[in-house]
Amino acid sequence: MSDLKVDFCGVKFKNPVVVSSAEPTNSVSHIKKCLDAGAAGVVVKTLTDSEAMHTLTNNSRYAVLNEKGELFRGRLPRFYTFYSRSGFAKEPYEQWYAYLTETQEYARERDAHVIGSIGASTPEKWVEIAKMVEDAGIELAELNFGCPHPSQMKEAKTGMLIGQDPVFAAELTHAITSAVKIPIVVKLTPQVSDVVSVAKAVKEAGAAGLTVINRFVGFAVNIETGKPYIDGRAGVGGPWVKVLALNYLSQIHEAVPLPIAGTNGIYDWRDAIEFIMTGASLMQVCTVVMLKGYKAITEIVDGVGKFMDEKGYANVAAMRGIATRASLTYEEQFARPKRKSAIDYDLCTSCKLCVRSCWYDALTVDGRKVKTDSDKCIGCELCVSVCPVPGAIRVQAPA
Numbered sequence: 001m002s003d004l005k006v007d008f009c010g011v012k013f014k015n016p017v018v019v020s021s022a023e024p025t026n027s028v029s030h031i032k033k034c035l036d037a038g039a040a041g042v043v044v045k046t047l048t049d050s051e052a053m054h055t056l057t058n059n060s061r062y063a064v065l066n067e068k069g070e071l072f073r074g075r076l077p078r079f080y081t082f083y084s085r086s087g088f089a090k091e092p093y094e095q096w097y098a099y100l101t102e103t104q105e106y107a108r109e110r111d112a113h114v115i116g117s118i119g120a121s122t123p124e125k126w127v128e129i130a131k132m133v134e135d136a137g138i139e140l141a142e143l144n145f146g147c148p149h150p151s152q153m154k155e156a157k158t159g160m161l162i163g164q165d166p167v168f169a170a171e172l173t174h175a176i177t178s179a180v181k182i183p184i185v186v187k188l189t190p191q192v193s194d195v196v197s198v199a200k201a202v203k204e205a206g207a208a209g210l211t212v213i214n215r216f217v218g219f220a221v222n223i224e225t226g227k228p229y230i231d232g233r234a235g236v237g238g239p240w241v242k243v244l245a246l247n248y249l250s251q252i253h254e255a256v257p258l259p260i261a262g263t264n265g266i267y268d269w270r271d272a273i274e275f276i277m278t279g280a281s282l283m284q285v286c287t288v289v290m291l292k293g294y295k296a297i298t299e300i301v302d303g304v305g306k307f308m309d310e311k312g313y314a315n316v317a318a319m320r321g322i323a324t325r326a327s328l329t330y331e332e333q334f335a336r337p338k339r340k341s342a343i344d345y346d347l348c349t350s351c352k353l354c355v356r357s358c359w360y361d362a363l364t365v366d367g368r369k370v371k372t373d374s375d376k377c378i379g380c381e382l383c384v385s386v387c388p389v390p391g392a393i394r395v396q397a398p399a
């Protein structure tokens, strides 16, 4: 049996699946259900002193869209868009002291962890809430420098507004890491031009780990009404964002030697494996739990374990970062010998889809037969992508 245990910032997790800070972790009863479903940890809904963020939560709106951009109604599409607006924990942060101690005790009995999350309005309050989280016996806390909504609100000086300012982000990280002993993880925003420099800045300031990456701000239009869904801009994500999240993750994994919790776009265990192979130690899941229920957690944990057993990965570390390390630079790719398309006529059905998509005029039709011109073929592989028969067209080194 593969070993699913993970060490993240010195805290031992029984498996790499954690429920991220959001609605599934916004109450004691929700947190307990996440833990019962097998989560190795939960990040509590972000604790705050910000009235603006409380107001936002009390005005929460959600729209889940299908691939066409319509409300999905019925069976959840694999590539849904979760378009939503919600703030931080609705209760005053002081009230969470009791919730933290109770859920931490519950987690401990299940060999799991409750992780704090903080998003305050002033440096003093960031430090105060971090101390409260530590006093409640919590072993790890996340700073929410990524929440997309403050960018749309005059009164909410928190979330991604901090993540967009590497100097302030570093000062705040330093103030907090100097005031508490527990490891502090920084959750970053993708809405910066150079995410690696922000990650480096908070590392230098004392961050023990990173969460990569919070959500984007989006604009989703209902063409029937001619208006945006939920009346305006909102946070946006969903499984289709995974390829973007993984790019941030791979860049940071390459450049910043800190443990990373990956989030944004995980729908099932396959996605979780992609996050690990890109460089994540832990995975944080949110909207799939909101839409499929707590069983999504169990399915991801079980699926990761089964995949590792089948493929013979002894532990999570054996998979971590392998895809990022296998990634070639453009220059390295250009230096490789050119490969050319070749057709297996036993398999080719002459459907001609490859011809339609060859934009270098290397594929032509001769009678019913598709022919390839190796002088024109540049080995781009689009023909392989569109071919419905595996192996009927391959791109390979010339004999």
Ligand SMILES: Cc1cc2nc3c(=O)[nH]c(=O)nc-3n(C[C@H](O)[C@H](O)[C@H](O)COP(=O)(O)O)c2cc1C
Binding pocket: 020, 021, 022, 023, 045, 046, 082, 084, 085, 086, 087, 088, 089, 117, 144, 147, 187, 213, 214, 215, 237, 238, 239, 263, 264, 265, 266, 284, 285, 286, 287, 288
């Ligand atoms: C409705 C909603 C509320 C969220 N609230 C928070 C929050 O309070 N704090 C935080 O750090 N992230 C928050 N997030 C971001 C999630 O924790 C998570 O990182 C993000 O949704 C990407 O994961 P997913 O693709 O599994 O949904 C929220 C996301 C959603 C959709």
